[in-house]
Amino acid sequence: MRQFTEFKARCAPGKLPGAILSPGHSLANYSHTDSDNGGANLNEKPNSDLLRASVSARLDESMDALRTILNAPRNEDAIFREYSAGNLRVCAVYIEGMADETKIGEFVLHALKAGGGAEDGAPPEERLRRSMLEIAQLSEVTEYAEAVQMILSGMTCLLADGAGEALMLETRNYPHRGVEKPTNELVVNGPQEAFNEHLRTNITLLRRYVQSPELICEKLYVGTGVPTQVALVYMRGVASEELVAEAKRRLMCIQSPTVMGAGEVQQLIEDRPFSLLPQMLQTERPDRAASCLTDGQIAILVENSPYALIAPATFFHLIHASDDSFLRWQYASAIRIIRVLGLLISLMLPALYIAMSVFHNQLIPMALLTSIAESRANVPFPIVVEVLFMEFSFYLLNEAGLRTPTQIGSAFGIVGALILGQTAVSASVISPILIIIIALTGLGNYVIPNYELGVGLILYRLMLIAFSAALGLYGLMIGMFLIVLHLCSIRSFGVEFFAPMSPRRRHNPDLLLRLPVWMQKRALFYAKRDSWLHQEARA
Numbered sequence: 001m002r003q004f005t006e007f008k009a010r011c012a013p014g015k016l017p018g019a020i021l022s023p024g025h026s027l028a029n030y031s032h033t034d035s036d037n038g039g040a041n042l043n044e045k046p047n048s049d050l051l052r053a054s055v056s057a058r059l060d061e062s063m064d065a066l067r068t069i070l071n072a073p074r075n076e077d078a079i080f081r082e083y084s085a086g087n088l089r090v091c092a093v094y095i096e097g098m099a100d101e102t103k104i105g106e107f108v109l110h111a112l113k114a115g116g117g118a119e120d121g122a123p124p125e126e127r128l129r130r131s132m133l134e135i136a137q138l139s140e141v142t143e144y145a146e147a148v149q150m151i152l153s154g155m156t157c158l159l160a161d162g163a164g165e166a167l168m169l170e171t172r173n174y175p176h177r178g179v180e181k182p183t184n185e186l187v188v189n190g191p192q193e194a195f196n197e198h199l200r201t202n203i204t205l206l207r208r209y210v211q212s213p214e215l216i217c218e219k220l221y222v223g224t225g226v227p228t229q230v231a232l233v234y235m236r237g238v239a240s241e242e243l244v245a246e247a248k249r250r251l252m253c254i255q256s257p258t259v260m261g262a263g264e265v266q267q268l269i270e271d272r273p274f275s276l277l278p279q280m281l282q283t284e285r286p287d288r289a290a291s292c293l294t295d296g297q298i299a300i301l302v303e304n305s306p307y308a309l310i311a312p313a314t315f316f317h318l319i320h321a322s323d324d325s326f327l328r329w330q331y332a333s334a335i336r337i338i339r340v341l342g343l344l345i346s347l348m349l350p351a352l353y354i355a356m357s358v359f360h361n362q363l364i365p366m367a368l369l370t371s372i373a374e375s376r377a378n379v380p381f382p383i384v385v386e387v388l389f390m391e392f393s394f395y396l397l398n399e400a401g402l403r404t405p406t407q408i409g410s411a412f413g414i415v416g417a418l419i420l421g422q423t424a425v426s427a428s429v430i431s432p433i434l435i436i437i438i439a440l441t442g443l444g445n446y447v448i449p450n451y452e453l454g455v456g457l458i459l460y461r462l463m464l465i466a467f468s469a470a471l472g473l474y475g476l477m478i479g480m481f482l483i484v485l486h487l488c489s490i491r492s493f494g495v496e497f498f499a500p501m502s503p504r505r506r507h508n509p510d511l512l513l514r515l516p517v518w519m520q521k522r523a524l525f526y527a528k529r530d531s532w533l534h535q536e537a538r539a
Contacts, residue, residue, distance in 0.1 A: 045225075051145040059161035063091050066157070069148050085112035085132065088124055089161040093147075098154035100173030107135045108156065108169060124160040128167055133158075137170030149227065172200075177306075179205070184451060185285050187323035194284045199303040202286070203231055206299065206308075209290035210235070214532075218248070222265070225257035230265065231301040238296050238531045243493060247298050247311065262305040271491050276456040279492040281310035281317045288322045296527025312495035312526050315487065316511050319343065321449040324514055332514040339447050340512060346444030347457050350387050351464035351476050353437050357383050359472030371433070378428040384469040386430050390438045391462070393420055398442075495526050 045051070047069045056062045063080060070078040070093075081092040081104075092108060094101075111134040122130075129138065141147050147157045147166045154172030179201065182194040195202045203217055214236045221227035230251060234244050250269040259265055262282065270279040283289055289299050289308040300309040310317070319339055324332040356363055357372060364372070379386060397420070424430045441461070448454040460483055467475035490497040500507035505525035509515035 051143075051148070053144055054142050055144060055147065055159070055164060055166045057162055057164045059089055059091060059159055062159045062166070063093075065144055066093055066147070066151075066159075069144060070151070081109070083109055083112060088112075088127065090128075091159045092156055093151060093159065094156040094171065095151060095154065098152070098174045099156050099171040103135070103171045103173065104156055104169075108133060108158065108171075111135075123163065125163040125165055125167065128158065128160060128163075133167070133169070135169050135171070139168045140165045141168055142166075149221065153229065176201070182284050185283065185288070185322050185449065187321070187326070189326035190323045191285070191287045193286065195286060195289075195301075195306045195308060197304045197306050199229055199231060199301055202301050202306075202308070203233065205286035206233060206290055206293070206301075209287055210293055214238070215293070220248070220251055222251055222254045223257065223259045224255055228259045229303040230259075233293065233299040233301065235293050235296070235533065238294065238527055238533045239298055240296065240526065240528050243296075243298060243312070243526065246493060247300070251300070259302070260304070262300070262302045262307045262309050265300060265302055266309050271493065275486070275490055276459050277315075277487065277490070277497075278318070278450070278452040278456070279311075279313060279490060279497070281313040281450070282307050282452065283310060283322075284308075285322050291325065292317075294533060295524050296531065312492040314492065314495065314499055315497055316501075318450040318453045319448065325517075329514050329516050333512075336512055336514065339449070342444035342447035343457065344444075346441050346448070346454075347461055348464060348476070348480070349437055349441050349444070350391065350461060351468035351479070352473075353434075354383055354387060354465060355468040355472040355476050358469070372431070375431040375433050379431050380428070384465070386434055387437075387465060390424075390430055390434055391441075391465075393424075394438055394442055395458070500525050 050065050050069055053065065056065065063082075067073075067078075067080065072078040072080065077096045079092075079094050079096050081094075083090050083092065090112060092104060094104065112128075112132050114132075125140065141150070142165045147168065150168045151157050154174050156169040156171040158167040158169055160167075176198040177196045179193050179196060181192050185194075193205070195205065207215060212235070216234055216236050218232045220230050220232065222230050232244070232247055232251065234247075247269075251265075254265070254268050256264065256268060259268070266278070266280050266282065267273055272279060281292070283292075284307050286308075289310060292310045293299055297310050297312060300311070302309075319336070321335075321339075324336065327335070361369055376383075381389070421435045425432050425435065445454050445457060448457065463483075464476060464479045467479035469475070471478065487497050488502060496503060499505050501511065507525055508520040510520055
């Protein structure tokens with residue numbers, strides 16, 4: 001795979017901010033003085049010295065340090081529960097509402113009391129680990145920065161007098177939405193469940209679909225001010241090592257103070273942030289994300305975001321729908337052809353109408369041309385103004401229907417469109433044929449399964465309208481040439497946007513047409529060439 005030069009120009013290797021936490025890293029690494037860090041310097045953060053310090057073996061000192069960092073007792077959500085188990089003094093620190101207090105009481109405090117007399121000669125942390133705590137997941141940290149980050153994520157920090165490390169207990173149980181049906185990627189056939197805002201649930205959903213020990217999940221924290229947890233998921237031996245390394249490097253180059261969701265992550269790590277079309281696939285369906293993982297792509301999951309980011313993504317990923325693989329290949333191929341025709345209609349129809357009506361009316365059959373002229377006889381505006389007015393009205397109604405409460409949103413959109421269209425025609429503001437043109441354009445836009453691609457095509461359509469209004473069909477051809485030229489220059493993590501069609505690459509017969517499943521056994525061009533998964537498929 002060729003080098004990822006475009007992103008590397010924006011984020012040079014070796015200049016990584018310290019706002020990245022992976023297992024074994026700590027918030028103490030935030031301390032950087034390089035001016036290229038964009039001001040992300042721990043010295044400007046409150047209690048920076050304490051965050052860099054190691055956990056004290058004296059319980060009182062450790063409690064005072066955590067109270068200072070967590071702003072207790074002013075911050076009433078920070079709970080400090082001191083406890084004595086035999087001759088051992090301990091303190092459990094957690095955030096109310098983020099940690100499960102029932103689990104803390106039953107499996108931590110009660111277990112400490114029951115095992116308080118065991119192994120009196122052993123170090124405190126050893127006694128706690130081996131014979132006193134009854135909780136499944138437990139880890140040790142030696143710095144306050146690591147402990148604070150885990151406490152804020154819902155874990156419980158257990159400090160013991162005489163122990164030079166803090167024990168972090170898995171007690172997370174904050175409120176979150178359950179697994180529900182998809183709202184944006186609806187399918188007729190296929191699974192009916194979607195990602196939610198809980199990172200652990202989303203990872204579990206992926207593991208349900210890909211039950212393999214080669215499914216790797218690496219967790220990082222991104223954000224120089226308020227860190228957000230991100231999971232990088234891929235299939236070892238299937239995804240290219242270069243792709244995985246580049247994805248990790250881009251995540252570690254994020255220098256934004258806060259990263260609040262998958263959309264922001266996408267904008268911060270994509271190759272061409274000024275391009276109108278997305279260079280990553282954003283999906284809310286775990287079955288589609290799992291399918292991409294087995295094809296050699298990577299998935300990026302972000303805490304508090306019900307979407308997965310898939311990379312690399314090509315133009316063909318954006319026009320495929322989740323249920324294509326669940327339909328017979330003849331049905332899926334026919335639907336994809338309709339989808340592509342809808343995309344072309346949405347992109348070119350208004351511009352084509354302007355070009356032919358204003359500059360090239362000799363190409364229109366005489367009967368149709370007469371009908372158009374009669375319908376526009378009383379319209380006082382040029383065709384371009386007419387088209388732009390209807391385009392704006394359509395976008396306005398679409399956005400209003402989207403933001404209106406669900407109970408009245410659909411009715412508002414339909415009734416508003418009918419009333420506006422009928423009134424505009426009656427008042428001779430627009431011609432009747434233009435309503436048909438805009439309606440077909442809107443329907444063509446709605447058959448596109450990817451929302452971001454649909455919005456990008458709207459902006460390209462406006463550009464083509466301007467070119468056609470200026471130069472007619474020549475302007476339309478020039479505009480299409482510039483669009484295709486730009487899209488051919490885009491890369492997604494080093495993969496050409498129109499690959500494997502341009503440039504030609506090896507691929508499964510699953511681009512515009514979907515041929516039978518038994519023919520789709522070849523490893524995709526961005527996957528590892530000696531992939532164990534596709535070797536088994538060929539066997």
